[in-house]
Structures are given as structure tokens and as C-alpha cells.
Amino acid sequence: MSGPAPETPPKGLDEFGEIDRLFRPLTRGAPGAFELRDDAAVIPQRPGFDLVVTKDAIVEGVHFPEGEAPELVARKLVRVNVSDLAAKAAEPFAAFLAVAWPQGFAGRDRELFAMGLAADLEAFGIDLLGGDTVSTSGPFTCTLTAMGWVPAGRMVRRAGARPGDKLLVSGTIGDATLGLAAVKGQIEDADGRLAYRYRMPEPRVDLRETLRRHATAAADVSDGLVADARHIAEASGVGLLIDLDRLPLSGAAATWLERQADVGASLLRLGTGGDDYEVVCTMASGVRKPPGFTVIGEVREGEGVEVRAAGRVVDPGAGGWRHG
Ligand code: ADP
Ligand code: MG
Numbered sequence: 001m002s003g004p005a006p007e008t009p010p011k012g013l014d015e016f017g018e019i020d021r022l023f024r025p026l027t028r029g030a031p032g033a034f035e036l037r038d039d040a041a042v043i044p045q046r047p048g049f050d051l052v053v054t055k056d057a058i059v060e061g062v063h064f065p066e067g068e069a070p071e072l073v074a075r076k077l078v079r080v081n082v083s084d085l086a087a088k089a090a091e092p093f094a095a096f097l098a099v100a101w102p103q104g105f106a107g108r109d110r111e112l113f114a115m116g117l118a119a120d121l122e123a124f125g126i127d128l129l130g131g132d133t134v135s136t137s138g139p140f141t142c143t144l145t146a147m148g149w150v151p152a153g154r155m156v157r158r159a160g161a162r163p164g165d166k167l168l169v170s171g172t173i174g175d176a177t178l179g180l181a182a183v184k185g186q187i188e189d190a191d192g193r194l195a196y197r198y199r200m201p202e203p204r205v206d207l208r209e210t211l212r213r214h215a216t217a218a219a220d221v222s223d224g225l226v227a228d229a230r231h232i233a234e235a236s237g238v239g240l241l242i243d244l245d246r247l248p249l250s251g252a253a254a255t256w257l258e259r260q261a262d263v264g265a266s267l268l269r270l271g272t273g274g275d276d277y278e279v280v281c282t283m284a285s286g287v288r289k290p291p292g293f294t295v296i297g298e299v300r301e302g303e304g305v306e307v308r309a310a311g312r313v314v315d316p317g318a319g320g321w322r323h324g
Helices: 013-027 031-036 070-087 107-123 175-183 193-199 205-214 225-236 251-258 263-272
Strands: 049-059 091-102 127-136 141-151 166-170 215-220 239-243 279-283 293-300 305-309 312-314
Touching (some): 013 107, 013 127, 049 070, 070 091, 070 141, 070 205, 070 215, 070 279, 091 205, 107 127, 166 239, 175 193, 193 251, 205 215, 205 279, 215 225, 225 239, 225 263, 225 279, 225 293, 225 305, 251 263, 263 305, 263 312
Parallel strands (some): 091 127
Antiparallel strands (some): 049 141, 091 141, 166 279, 215 279, 239 293
């Protein structure tokens, strides 16, 4: 193929050496990876299962702060992708990585990135099957394509909520948005728990069986609870009531809330902040609430999302992050 000069020069021995050294161990011997020494990989069949695929990119200065520790960048990359698989009730098993190293991101930084990646791919049972490595004059950018298995036809969709279902969310909500404020020095975070929750998402792979059994629809909470619940409503062609007075809060978030003058506005801030990486889902009204979930509302006929906080109907605005 002819065209403009590529940004990355043809790979020399060093670059193949780097892939070998940094990334080959992360295949964990998966046969389809061919030790990252072929042009492409082979994904094994798993009879009776569908392959669920997702891809998230993260960019320095946009999705993580400039100068963030390379191993944390790698771990966040894995976790935001695994969170999508978790919300679909898929069992992670393989990934493809693309990295664009920025200028000055040298040997040790690349090693630290690979170490963070190794730690979390291992933690979530994921083999690296391939990828691409380039250089850029722009910001550090990395993307992962993550794959998981679900029993055939059983991926939990956003479309699937039915009027009368209850709306539930896992874990606690709002810690990450408070964590971001803490990282910026805007709020107190004595033990660092809130900041940690922002920097190191904990994808809910543990909910897989419950979601498969009971969820009629699900999404992970990355843009903000209200925005992601709205995704379910729109995909399902239903309306939602969300009662933020029922929002599950961590001790730290509850303490923060107690100190706020305007409880309604503060609940709205927690319910619309991003990066929680919990799962919002719907279940039939007759299903008993599974442990680890909180009922926060219900599915209605029609369309639109009604949000209540401090006993009143509030306007959530855009309801979370809009992708720019
Ligand atoms: P080409 O550009 O000639 O297709 P590459 O150098 O991109 O070859 O890839 C060589 C092998 O190394 C392939 O198996 C590819 O999947 C793997 N690879 C390259 N970069 C990465 C990476 N960042 N992570 C995982 N595998 C990689
Ligand atoms: Mg090739």
C-alpha cells in the first residue's frame, strides 16, 4: 500500500525484541497467540457460547491525568474493558492491545506499563493474543479489545427492561466522582479511599451468575448512574423512575453528604458523576433482591427518566458525562 509516510518507521529488531520482552509473557502460553510471532492470532471456538467483544481507548490528559504512573494506566485500561464484559455477564478470556508510546516514554516506563498490564490480565484470567505497537508525537494512548464468553444467546443487553421491572445498582455509587474531586484537592479524603476508587476501578466480574440468572437488562456505570440507566431506558423503549434517596453510599460518601447544605443537589452530583464501574440493571418485580444490589427505582411504560432526590423531582440535566 502506498500513501503518506507512516508515523512509525518500519520495525527494527529492537521493536520486535520489545514486543517479545514486554508482551509475550502476557500470552500466558495461549496457543492462539503463537507467542506474538505471527501476523495474526486465532481465537478458539467454545461450543455453546457466544464471543462477547468490547473495546475502550484511554488517552492521557482525557481519561487519566498527565504523568499518571504507567502501571496504573495499564490497570485502568484493563479494568474499564473488563467492566463492559462484566455488565454483559461475560467471562473474560482474551484481549488485544494497541499502544501509542509518546515521545519520552522510555524503557522503564514501558516496562512498568507491561507490569501493570500483566498483573491485571492475570487477575482477571485474560490471555493477551496480539496487538500493535506504534509511536506518536501526541499524548499516550492505549486501547484494548477484550473478549469474553457467554452461553449462546445469553448476553445481557441494554434492551430488555420491561415495565414493572425494578431498577437496581450494585455496590456503592458516587465514590469515584468524589475521588476525582479529592485528587484535585477539592474535598477531604483522609484515608485516600475515594481517590483510590477513582484511580483503580473494580469491575464487577463477581456478579456474572446473578446477572445471567435475573437481569432483564444491564449496563456498567461509567458515564454516571443516571446517564447509564437512561441508556437502558432508551434501548429498551421504556421509562424509568430513579429515586436517589435510595442511592447506596459508602461510609466516606455518606460522611461527605452529611456535611452538604443542599442534600438534593449533592445526591444528584453523586448520581450523575462517572467512573463508578458498578452495574445498573433491571430485574422482574418478583425476583428477590440479590445480595450486593440496591433497588433504586422502577421501570415504567412510556419513555423518559424521572429522577427524585430529597423527596422532590429534580432535573438531572445531561445526567452524566456526554462523550465529546
Ligand atoms: P506487523 O505490523 O508486521 O503486522 P506487528 O509488529 O504489528 O507486525 O505484530 C507482530 C506480532 O506482535 C503480532 O502477533 C502482533 O499481534 C504482536 N503485537 C504487536 N504489538 C503488540 C502489543 N502491543 N501487544 C500484544 N501483541 C502485540
Ligand atoms: Mg504482520
